[in-house]
Amino acid sequence: MHVNLPASTSTLLVQLERKGIAIESQCRNGYCGACRCKLVRGNISYRAEPIAYLNDGEILPCCATATSDVTVDI
Ligand code: FES
Structure with missing residues (x-):
């Protein structure tokens, strides 16, 4: 399922x-890594570089914010 989210200081x-x-x-x-999902469009940043392994295109919504x-x- 694709979900659109706006830029925010809250985590995804x-x-x-x-x-x-x-x-x-x-x-x-x-x-x-439990929360990993794919970023389809847009840009995110991490407050601190995550430890969990990620494949190409995957992000961790628990510690990522949309820029x-x-x-x-998801
Ligand atoms: S909930 Fe553990 S990496 Fe996101």
Whole structure:
């Protein structure tokens, strides 16, 4: 499912939760990888570089903020 989110200082996970969209999460801090999803469009940044392994195109919504309007595939 593709979800559009605006640029924000809130993490993508918090934005998804505010929309009532629940995705899997555990550590909420970039360690476990449970929340990983695909970034379809837009730009994000991390407050600190995440530890969890990511494949190309994957992001961690728990510790990423959108720096532009984004579309994520969850
Ligand atoms: S919830 Fe653990 S990396 Fe996002």
